Amino acid sequence: MARKKEYREEEVIDKAMRLFWRNGYERTSMQMLEKVMGINKFSIYSSFGSKRGVFLQSLNCYQSTVGAMFEKFKKASNGVEDIKQFFYDSVAICAEEGNVKGCLLTNTYNEFSESDDPEIKTQVMAFMDNLKLLFLEKLRIGSNKEESLLLKQANFLVIAKHGLAAASRVNSREEIEDYIEMTFTKI
DSSP: OOOOOSSOHHHHHHHHHHHHHHHOSTTOOHHHHHHHHTSOHHHHHHHHSSHHHHHHHHHHHHHHHTHHHHHHHHHOOSTHHHHHHHHHHHHHHHHSTTOOSSOHHHHHHHHTTTOOOHHHHHHHHHHHHHHHHHHHHHHHTTOOOOHHHHHHHHHHHHHHHHHHHHHTTTSOHHHHHHHHHHHTTOO
């Protein structure tokens, strides 16, 4: 007779997500996952298959965590001002209780840039491509700029968002606000 799980997968994945968000994939050990998730290796392997399986579930969990922020951004209709607000919102979400500074997907993008893991790369690239499309959509609002220039601006904003994620881990609130304001003097 199979034993009943004494934990909720959503709760332990949320804990694992925050650990990966703070440490990255490589610096997170199975022992760390056991301690933070509050379950043993057997349960981790039984439920998620491997550390990588926990990580993939953590990426999904992160996307749910930031989902409301993205929905707000998608529904907004004020163009460049919406993108600027999205930058501020992405920093603010890190300040929420229990969250970590920076962006788990940006961290993963950086950590796995040289990796051959197609599933992780696919998930991260889909997120980044979606972000670029959202930037393009907002840049088009009220603009008469050439599409080629809008694409360059969207690429610039994706890279600026990566920079913001990294800076938000170490820079002061004032420096972050200056970064955001200066970013939007170029758009």
